[in-house]
Amino acid sequence: MGEVYRARDPRLARQVAIKVLPAGLANDPQALARFEREAKAVAALSHPNILAIFDIGAERGIVFVVTELLEGENLRAALARGALSWTKTAEMGATLAEGLAAAHSKNIVHRDLKPENIFVTTDGRAKILDFGLAKVSHDSGGDDLNTAITQTEAGTILGTVGYMSPEQVRGAAASPASDLFSLGCVLYEMIAGRRAFQGQTAAETMTSILRDPPPSAPREIPSELERLISHCLEKQPEQRFQSARDLAFGLKAALAARSSPASADAATAANSIAVLPFGNASRDPDTEYLCDGITESIINSLARIPQLRVTPRSTVYRYKTSDADPQAVGRELNVRAVLTGRVTHRGEMLIVGTELMDVAAGTQLWGERYNRKIADIFEVEEEIARKISESLRMKLSGDEKGRSAKRFTENTEAYQLYLQGRYHWSRRTPEHVKKGVVAFQKAIETDPAYALAYSGLADCYSILATYTVLPTKDTYARAKAAAVAAVAFDEELAEGHASLGFIRAYWDLDWPASEREFQRAIELKPDDWVTRYWYALVLTSLGRFEDSERQIAHGLRLEPQSPVVLHGAAMNSIATHRLGEAIERCRTGLANDPDYFLLRVWLGLALQVEGRHAEAVAEFEKVIELCDVSWARGTLIGGYGAAGRREDAERMLQNELERGRETQDPIIFVWGYLGLGDFDSALDWAEKAVEARSGMLPVMIKCDPRFDPLRGNPRFEKVLARMRLTS
Secondary structure, three states: OOEEEEEEEOOOOEEEEEEEOOHHHHOOHHHHHHHHHHHHHHHOOOOOOEOOEEEEEEEOOEEEEEEEOOOEEEHHHHHOOOOOOHHHHHHHHHHHHHHHHHHHHOOOOOOOOOHHHEEEEOOOOEEEOOOOOOOOOOOOOOOOOOOEEEOOOOOOOEEEOOOOOHHHHOOOOOOHHHHHHHHHHHHHHHHHOOOOOOOOOHHHHHHHHHHOOOOOOOOOOOHHHHHHHHHHOOOOHHHOOOOHHHHHHHHHHHHHHHHOOOOOOHHHHOOEEEEOOOEEOOOOHHHHHHHHHHHHHHHHHHOOOOOOEEOOHHHHHHHOOOOOOHHHHHHHHOOOEEEEEEEEEEOOEEEEEEEEEEOOOOEEEEEEEEEEEHHHHHHHHHHHHHHHHHHOOOOOOHHHHHHHOOOOOOOHHHHHHHHHHHHHHOOOOHHHHHHHHHHHHHHHHHOOOOHHHHHHHHHHHHHHHHOOOOOHHHHHHHHHHHHHHHHHHOOOOHHHHHHHHHHHHHOOOOHHHHHHHHHHHHHHOOOOHHHHHHHHHHHHHOOOHHHHHHHHHHHHHHOOOOHHHHHHHHHHHHHOOOHHHHHHHHHHHHHHOOOOHHHHHHHHHHHHHOOOHHHHHHHHHHHHHHOOOHHHHHHHHHHHHHOOOHHHHHHHHHHHHOOOHHHOOHHHHHHHHHHHOOHHHHHHHHHHHHHHOOOOHHHHOOOOHHHHHHOOOHHHHHHHHHOOOOO
8 A cells, every 4th residue: 555654743843653645555546545535534533542643645646544543563574473362353343343344434444454464463452454545446456355355336346355354255335244253354354373264376265255254263262253253244234243342342242251250240240151941841742832832932032132242052052951940050161141931832822931040140130921821822932032032131123123033933833833833843753744744734724925934834744754754755745845834924034935935956966056046045044054054064065064164163153062063063073084073073973863864874884984883783783763763764774784784784674675665765775785795785775776766875975985886986976976976
């Protein structure tokens, strides 16, 4: 942007800096006028975290600006020595956010925030430089990651590659939310010591900005700080903080909570909460879906408050059957407040008792007992979330209130049926999933335009088809019809696009169309962990293991204890022969849910590939006890074969042959014969599996190490080609 000189102002007897701007600026009247207008606006800010501008002028064709003189170095030079501590990052980030807030209040957007434009003084203060200065385009002559592309005509890119927001990459106008994305990139780099988005070329970096979540920080940092940074880096502007002031508040709260949690006043400083699973006071199993549904609804509503850290669902649900003291749980989870509740459902009446506890003081912040009709369930859920935010002195912006108030149906009977359906779907066993189908169908009969229920129905049918519990072709066709209906009734329903993405992959075998659906779902709802998990599954099936790992990392940030996400993570680890990591991921998930049979499948497979056959068989046998589905039986047969228990394997294969063609799943025989080392027979059955559209075959064939002996075989390559899985 020009050359900077140290100078002395003789009138005020002070040291200043003079920046001499490029000659081209003086020859462009429009650019010069814009520069003068914006420089005057910045000069009027007088904020301690923005470089002060004292004067502007022109002398003999030379355009210059006079600013305060700073002693120290820019942030880029500081980062060259390594990453900063999380406390320094949070402190500096809060001051930078306050500087942005001051500028945004005057309708000034920086547009090019990066380490080079942040100055760290010798006494540790951070100053934002080059705030809103007009810039001219230039060609660096190369595809340098640091090239600033600064044309401001409509449709052109403004910013620095690696720090610009997705909307800037697309050529759209920068907004205050764009500055928050750039600041998020800077904060990530301060913590991680590397950029959040970086490819081999500028084009690859911009693609990453549009598509990828940032990788997990390489070292342990407070979860609340990680969440704040992730919130800055949302792809959609409306999903980020609503103001820089909110971000500054969140960063300061994170520092306060870590520095003196015991002495801070919980009513004013509480910035984190755990919503424990609501208890079933009715002791009626048919009320469980209501307890889970109300809990999840409140968690989702509170998660929309930017400055509030909400403990993920998968973490709190391990306390579902526990009588642990809420105060002890709050200390264990390192939160400032804990919400507990009890649900009673009697006929048309719904009774919900709630208590919000201050963990540090052990006192009640708020409590309420609701005696309402079941038809008022929406109002009860919304009022609880509102009362909690008021008690913690957290406020939703107008935009957030609008998003949190969205209802997908006004029919409370349909909503209850939807909650029942999701309750059963989440259990994943065939018996529960079939009950989910019934509940979702009834919800749709009650409200034929209930898009979310169509998505749930599609997800149930997808599982039943993939597991070959029901005839694959007919069941996938039903799944597809339901998913298409979900998107038709609500094109902006992220869940509907995710449901369709799964079907496009494993039924249509249209992998590019599947990816488009998942990317649309993520664009609409970046924090939906189910979408991240399913998208990761598809990417693993395609052999795109690094891309899958990025989605898994995002899913685990959202739900770090989720056995479902950990199941997808273990599958990806096995595919890349990171067997120790796969075993660790499985055991982490099983510690929270010992009966989650999918994790035991992958644990057994990792052990089998490692050559620990007796342990592998024990896991596979446990799987059959938990969920006797066809492909799990095939896994056990293959495990017996690999362990040298040939008679057991052949006996089970014979039993499967005697079941008859109507109920046979060819994948059973593929895995069975692979375990026995009979590769010709395995190929025979793989060809039959393609014809029968065996549900698990496209999920596994390109990534499962059990298929390694067949890779390169012409018959096997033809099978891959029929599923459009050749590279």
